[in-house]
Amino acid sequence: MNKKCDVLIVGSGLAGLYAALLLDPSLKVIVLTKDLMKESNSYLAQGGIAAVFDEEHDKPEDHVNDTLRAGAGICNLQALHVLVDEAAQNICNLQRMGVSFDQENGKLSLTREGGHGRARILHIDGDATGKGLMDVLIRNAQSRPNIKIIEYSLCVDILMSNNRCIGVLALEKDKLNYYYAKSVILAAGGLGMIYGITTNASTLTGDAITMAERAGAEIKDMEFVQFHPTVFYSKENKRFLISEAVRGEGAVLKNIHGERFMHNYDERQELAPRDVVSRAIISEMDKTQAEHVFLDLTHLNRAYIFKRFPNITGKCREYGIDISTAMIPVSPAQHYLMGGIKTDLWARTSIPGLYACGETACTGVHGANRLASNSLLEALVFANRASKMITASIENIKDLSQSREQRTEMLPPGNCDVSAEREKIQVSMRKYAGIIRSVEGLNNCCKMLNEIENSLQKKKCLNKEFIECFNILTTAKSITHQALKRKKSIGAHYLGEEKGMLRA
Numbered sequence: 001m002n003k004k005c006d007v008l009i010v011g012s013g014l015a016g017l018y019a020a021l022l023l024d025p026s027l028k029v030i031v032l033t034k035d036l037m038k039e040s041n042s043y044l045a046q047g048g049i050a051a052v053f054d055e056e057h058d059k060p061e062d063h064v065n066d067t068l069r070a071g072a073g074i075c076n077l078q079a080l081h082v083l084v085d086e087a088a089q090n091i092c093n094l095q096r097m098g099v100s101f102d103q104e105n106g107k108l109s110l111t112r113e114g115g116h117g118r119a120r121i122l123h124i125d126g127d128a129t130g131k132g133l134m135d136v137l138i139r140n141a142q143s144r145p146n147i148k149i150i151e152y153s154l155c156v157d158i159l160m161s162n163n164r165c166i167g168v169l170a171l172e173k174d175k176l177n178y179y180y181a182k183s184v185i186l187a188a189g190g191l192g193m194i195y196g197i198t199t200n201a202s203t204l205t206g207d208a209i210t211m212a213e214r215a216g217a218e219i220k221d222m223e224f225v226q227f228h229p230t231v232f233y234s235k236e237n238k239r240f241l242i243s244e245a246v247r248g249e250g251a252v253l254k255n256i257h258g259e260r261f262m263h264n265y266d267e268r269q270e271l272a273p274r275d276v277v278s279r280a281i282i283s284e285m286d287k288t289q290a291e292h293v294f295l296d297l298t299h300l301n302r303a304y305i306f307k308r309f310p311n312i313t314g315k316c317r318e319y320g321i322d323i324s325t326a327m328i329p330v331s332p333a334q335h336y337l338m339g340g341i342k343t344d345l346w347a348r349t350s351i352p353g354l355y356a357c358g359e360t361a362c363t364g365v366h367g368a369n370r371l372a373s374n375s376l377l378e379a380l381v382f383a384n385r386a387s388k389m390i391t392a393s394i395e396n397i398k399d400l401s402q403s404r405e406q407r408t409e410m411l412p413p414g415n416c417d418v419s420a421e422r423e424k425i426q427v428s429m430r431k432y433a434g435i436i437r438s439v440e441g442l443n444n445c446c447k448m449l450n451e452i453e454n455s456l457q458k459k460k461c462l463n464k465e466f467i468e469c470f471n472i473l474t475t476a477k478s479i480t481h482q483a484l485k486r487k488k489s490i491g492a493h494y495l496g497e498e499k500g501m502l503r504a
């Protein structure tokens with residue numbers, strides 16, 4: 001089946017839906033999403049969005065400097081200034097759409113998180129920022145006659161003609177459908193499933209990055225993968241994030257003997273950047289031969305903590321932990337990708353007609369490591385810019401649906417079980433391309449990924465499991481290859497002794 005629209009968006013997270021809502025309403029927009037539309041990292045976000053609103057104590061330049069420091073000084077400065085300068089206007093846009101940020105005494109309630117020198121994080125319903133944002137955006141998008149959201153539509157490839165993107169190919173109910181569009185926005189998020197142990201939604205398998213790379217787009221900074229230091233630990237691998245904001249409010253880390261340890265690693269202690277805290281925890285876990293450390297907030301005001309973190313309080317309670325009286329077992333897990341599809345200041349990739357925004361894109365704002373609460377902001381600012389650029393230029397683009405597309409490889413229909421390959425990729429990546437890496441380990445990883453690729457090639461078939469597994473493999477290879485090219489430790493790419501394996 002062939003379908004036509006003006007703008008095709010892949011992904012129903014913050015970047016995808018916000019871009020859809022800001023496009024000119026006269027444009028016909030289709031949003032494809034591979035599962036239910038709520039299945040996204042955006043929906044899971046807890047802590048909040050960074051933006052300078054306290055003009056008395058905070059300045060945009062401070063936000064720039066904190067981001068640069070977390071990013072180990074290699075952030076794209078132009079993009080970073082755009083991010084910070086356009087933060088407030090995008091927050092106001094959200095408020096106009098009906099998003100209601102938490103307030104205190106009639107003013108926006110601002111909190112502090114690791115790496116931020118000032119309180120500048122806006123949040124919703126305490127620690128349920130993602131849900132608060134996305135419920136409003138989904139409602140808005142569903143009520144707009146020019147936007148059609150198609151669930152359970154897995155985008156598998158980008159359609160190209162004469163080196164221009166002309167649409168996408170999507171797998172829907174075991175059938176391939178062709179979508180032609182004048183502009184395509186990839187907003188398909190990150191790649192947590194490459195590591196298996198992750199805070200990410202289950203749909204995040206690096207699909208857009210693989211598709212864009214295959215189409216010839218430039219992919220950048222893949223070695224910079226962020227691991228969140230404080231993810232709830234359970235033997236059954238039922239992970240969920242314990243937001244940075246909890247440490248921002250005064251929670252402290254302790255080893256299994258109940259001793260604080262962050263002062264041995266960094267003077268900023270619990271509020272040091274995520275890579276520093278993650279390595280400190282891994283090191284402490286090794287020293288104490290433990291599978292986790294603890295996050296302790298039992299000394300904080302009980303009523304305030306329950307009000308400020310209702311979501312975390314409730315989830316911990318499900319696992320039998322009252323956070324006002326017991327410490328929370330935590331260990332690091334994969335959380336975010338700083339790299340991705342290289343884009344310019346207007347979210348354009350190196351392929352004409354193809355845009356990318358949100359976590360799948362690499363604007364360079366995060367440098368070697370992302371500052372907390374900057375990713376929702378990045379998704380907003382650059383999705384807005386993508387929609388402005390598309391709205392301004394779409395009139396000049398002719399109907400491309402009759403163009404002869406370069407054929408994409410057709411997989412034979414059928415069913416194939418690739419669960420063993422998927423598991424092997426995750427284990428290799430955890431072992432060799434995690435928090436602490438070595439050249440030898442990364443070379444081993446490449447070897448293992450090549451072997452897995454040989455086994456996958458023999459199983460080729462057109463089903464969701466195979467496509468995701470192939471995307472996981474391709475993205476894992478990009479991470480390992482780019483990590484091998486980066487000879488020195490910087491930010492989230494840390495070369496050291498080979499003992500940084502994420503615990504399953």
Ligand SMILES: Cc1cc2nc3c(=O)[nH]c(=O)nc-3n(C[C@H](O)[C@H](O)[C@H](O)COP(=O)(O)OP(=O)(O)OC[C@H]3O[C@@H](n4cnc5c(N)ncnc54)[C@H](O)[C@@H]3O)c2cc1C
Pocket residue numbers: 010011012013014015016032033034035037038039040041042043044045046047048049050129130153154155156187188189190199200201203204205207208241335336357358359360372373374375376377379
């Ligand atoms: C638990 C958690 C908490 C977080 N908390 C914060 C926070 O407090 N502040 C902050 O700034 N950041 C936070 N982040 C990071 C932030 O949420 C994400 O970086 C951001 O939401 C990414 O938005 P996105 O729109 O790019 O991608 P997502 O929101 O992940 O959306 C991607 C969408 O694409 C779909 N998709 C993927 N592949 C395909 C395909 N092949 N075909 C069709 N659809 C596809 C997915 O199903 C999903 O709907 C958090 C992340 C997690 C996991």
